[in-house]
Amino acid sequence: MRLSTRNQLRATVQEVTEGSVMATVKLALGDGQTMTAAVTREAVADLGLAPGDAVTVLVKATEVMLGKE
Amino acid sequence: MRLSTRNQLRATVQEVTEGSVMATVKLALGDGQTMTAAVTREAVADLGLAPGDAVTVLVKATEVMLGKE
Amino acid sequence: MRLSTRNQLRATVQEVTEGSVMATVKLALGDGQTMTAAVTREAVADLGLAPGDAVTVLVKATEVMLGKE
Amino acid sequence: MRLSTRNQLRATVQEVTEGSVMATVKLALGDGQTMTAAVTREAVADLGLAPGDAVTVLVKATEVMLGKE
Amino acid sequence: MRLSTRNQLRATVQEVTEGSVMATVKLALGDGQTMTAAVTREAVADLGLAPGDAVTVLVKATEVMLGKE
Amino acid sequence: MRLSTRNQLRATVQEVTEGSVMATVKLALGDGQTMTAAVTREAVADLGLAPGDAVTVLVKATEVMLGKE
Numbered sequence A, B, C, D, E, F: 001m002r003l004s005t006r007n008q009l010r011a012t013v014q015e016v017t018e019g020s021v022m023a024t025v026k027l028a029l030g031d032g033q034t035m036t037a038a039v040t041r042e043a044v045a046d047l048g049l050a051p052g053d054a055v056t057v058l059v060k061a062t063e064v065m066l067g068k069e
Helices: A041-047 B041-047 C041-047 D041-047 E041-047 F041-047
Strands: A007-018 A022-029 A034-040 A054-059 A065-068 B007-018 B022-029 B034-040 B054-059 B065-068 C007-018 C022-029 C034-040 C054-059 C065-068 D007-018 D022-029 D034-040 D054-059 D065-068 E007-018 E022-029 E034-040 E054-059 E065-068 F007-018 F022-029 F034-040 F054-059 F065-068
Touching: A007 A034, A007 A041, A007 B034, A022 A041, A022 A054, A034 A041, A034 B007, A034 B065, A041 B065, A065 B034, A065 B041, B007 B034, B007 B041, B022 B041, B022 B054, B034 B041, C007 C034, C007 C041, C007 D034, C022 C041, C022 C054, C034 C041, C034 D007, C034 D065, C041 D065, C065 D034, C065 D041, D007 D034, D007 D041, D022 D041, D022 D054, D034 D041, E007 E034, E007 E041, E007 F034, E022 E041, E022 E054, E034 E041, E034 F007, E034 F065, E041 F065, E065 F034, E065 F041, F007 F034, F007 F041, F022 F041, F022 F054, F034 F041
Parallel strands: none
Antiparallel strands: A007 A022, A007 A054, A022 A034, A054 B065, A065 B054, B007 B022, B007 B054, B022 B034, C007 C022, C007 C054, C022 C034, C054 D065, C065 D054, D007 D022, D007 D054, D022 D034, E007 E022, E007 E054, E022 E034, E054 F065, E065 F054, F007 F022, F007 F054, F022 F034
8 A cells, every 4th residue: 555644764663662552662763863653552562563673654744843953 | 942842853955845835845864765844835934944954853753653564 | 564553444535636735635435424635745646646546544543533512 | 613624524432441641532433434533531531431422533634644555 | 512622722813825725824812922723725715714713723732742941 | 943833832831740651731821721732751751841841832833723613
């Protein structure tokens, strides 16, 4: 399935922290920069997310903001 | 100002396409991966965004999704 | 690719309206209810979206609100 | 109050799972498709959400993504 | 209809700028602070939004970020 | 750093409620209206958010909806 989602970055799962209904997933990009995703705990279980997994980080273009010095 | 926003990536502006009220900004990350931001045209003017600009890409953790093969 | 995105609805494209950088896509669900997606014009071109297309509507769970009478 | 929110779907609450500050709500649409909303626990209490409730699912058009085979 | 949406602010429309498919709406809060909403052009037409209108600004709690000096 | 984020409101933290991975922050605007932010617990710790803190509330324009009677 091809997605309208403009941002699709290759990343590796570093750490998964599960809360009661939400979870946070730490991710490493190829250039060493890191990202954090807050998803439902159900999604983590559904995908079987664990450290070391190769994943695609997806972000809709309308959700991206920019900062400039 | 420190931000609650968990995702702050260094990037370079590649291209700015301005529409009537919105604009899209193409961005290059350090590892060659690209991103697209859809922001208001006013924001582009306000920051004076142009190709070559060093910017910070900001995405709230709750906006990040994951895909796994 | 399996997605963390909790909401994945089957729908049919009814109408595509392209603006300068954004586009709106009207969608019909199986029970006759309709939805609207605002995506980049580039995404519409990339997926070749046109009336009659069978698509999957994707919405992250954190983006869903509820109203009750 | 009329809303700018383009997506307003009729649904029935199937299950409410409350975490410490967030909650997930499982919803059934008329055609059998299901949705999940991640809202604050306070919102669940405020609306008194419980299985069987008729609700309106609200999603802003800019939050909708599309996938196509 | 009561909404799960945690942020509901009273505001007055100051200016509406319509693009091809999107529109931006400038808003004034009671304490003089201003806000901007980017909604579909269809939503502006549907609500008949015009300067001087009393409106409610709606923002889901998961969309709010914080900055601290 | 200047931000593309169109909505930047001055507010004061009233209450912080920490869950397992998420947290909600109650905020007071200058005109007495209140807001709620749902951010990661990590962000709360990172900014050291506590009642009485002067903060900037940040909301992307594409996340703002409007209601009209």
